[in-house]
Amino acid sequence: MVNLARTSVRRMLRERRGWGEPGDPGAADLAVSIDLLRALSRLPARKRACVVLRFYLDLSEADTAAALGVSVGTVKSQTARALQRLRRLLADPGTVSVSRPEHDQGGA
Numbered sequence: 001m002v003n004l005a006r007t008s009v010r011r012m013l014r015e016r017r018g019w020g021e022p023g024d025p026g027a028a029d030l031a032v033s034i035d036l037l038r039a040l041s042r043l044p045a046r047k048r049a050c051v052v053l054r055f056y057l058d059l060s061e062a063d064t065a066a067a068l069g070v071s072v073g074t075v076k077s078q079t080a081r082a083l084q085r086l087r088r089l090l091a092d093p094g095t096v097s098v099s100r101p102e103h104d105q106g107g108a
Helices: 002-016 025-041 045-056 061-068 072-091
Strands: none
Touching (some): 045 072
């Protein structure tokens, strides 16, 4: 499922790359999408998977837990921590320019 989501996002970006000139609303949307993808790439794998499955693929917490082989509580906590981290990353534009995942700081 995670690979399917990654493939879909990559395909969408390839299709949208040529669209919009600077100053177009579409170009601004693309910039925001790229920033979001870069911020997502900075998350540890499990947190990133929870966000993608929950919000991009619109799976329920139970379905996400089943897909990842973890408990629903783990999905809830990992998603909450991932969203908190994404908010911090996106609040400071300089932090999303390097696409290097951070290490998980313990927890499930």
